[in-house]
Amino acid sequence: MSRRRRSVMSEELKTELAKDLGFYETVQQEGWGGIKAKDAGNMVKRAIQLAEQAAARKS
DSSP, rough: OOOOOSSSSOHHHHHHHHHHHHHHHHHHOOGGGGHHOOOOOOHHHHHHHHHHHHHHOOO
């Protein structure tokens, strides 16, 4: 039984993060499934940092 999870991050955000972190070429060649777990973790960490910065600016 396959369930498809909806992405929390937009494609645009994921693409920008992949470019910033240096593995966008892998995404282009192999898709998101081709990235390393470490790269995915770094992408999530960076997204959290950006969200925290945005929240701090609103305060």
